[in-house]
Amino acid sequence: MITVYGYSNSGNCHKLRLLLTQLGREFNWVEVDSTGGQTRTAEYLAKNPNGKVPMIEADDGRIMTESNAILCWLAEGTAFWAGDAWQRAQVLSWMFFEQYSHEPFVAVARFIRGWTPLGSPRRADLPKLQERGHQALAVMEQHLKQHPWFSGEAYGIADIALFAYTDVADEGGFDLAPYPAIRDWLQRVHKTPGFVAMPPPPVEAASRIALPD
Template sequence: MYLLYDFLPSGNGYKVRLALKHLQLPYTLVEKDILKGETRTKDFLRLNANGRIPLLQLENGECLAESNAILMYLAEGTSLLPTDRIEKARVLQWLFFEQYSHEPNIAVLRYWMTHGGPTDQQQQELPAKRKAGYEALDVMENQLKEHPFLVADRFSIADIALYAYTHVAHEGGFDLHDYPGIQTWLKKIADLAHHSLITDK
């Protein structure tokens, strides 16, 4: 059975939980409070030298870090990852987009807003972060207003990766009212998932 080290408010950890749930893969959850430094202990750093969650421990004891790498591992050979070469590359394209353009803005603002911020320094960064976040949403909207899902018109880990922080974007002050494609897509993903997981942000 898999062992998942996770911090429940984390969108990156949520991705992995959503994939495990969708694939009906049993796992044991080990919660680590990153706010209390529980991923910086010697014991945890032996598992992941980068000291971050999520961390998936495989049945053979090996550990795999980085949420999107974990998604790729879990999705291999399943309906969540296309076998066609270009479609698989497009999934990777969205995973890289999520980490480079989406998460650093939408997820960061969400963290600031839900953890006592923004601070004075963060206030100075806020306009640029918000602008970049909306630009990322624009990219998604351009795809989703024409297609039901991000890649090959079917549900994949690309959707899981982008859903994790998009469905809570409002917590970072992002208004999705002008994004009908994204709104329809969010509902589709929610309908595919178990309600108990969707409410477990």
């Protein structure tokens, strides 16, 4: 059985909980508070020198990092990553889009709003992060006006990758009202078999998130 090292309020980590649950696979979950320095211990860095969550460990001790690569490994041979080579690469294309053009803005804005002190100088970055995040959301909206999913004919790992932080984009200060196709898609994902939602943020983060920027 694999062990997931993750922080439950991280979208990148929640991707794995969601897919593993939907695959019906048992797994161990070791909670690692990446916001509190637990990915920077010597013990953790020995397993993942890049010091990030999530990470998985197989029974034989082998390690894999990078949420979207782990999704690919878990989904191999399943309907969550289906189609011919072109279609499977299109799924990867959306997953690289997520990590390069979406997560660094949508997720980081959420992190700054909820997990940094109210006086943090990083809050000055929010307008630029939100501008870039909206650019990514606009690209998603345009796709979803013509296609029901990001993973080809059916729901799959590109949807899971993009869903994770889009579903909590409001916590980063993003109003999804201008994106009706995204809102419909989020609802479709919520209704997929075995869906599991990310837990709400801890109290202190939630109280910060409730404040205006």
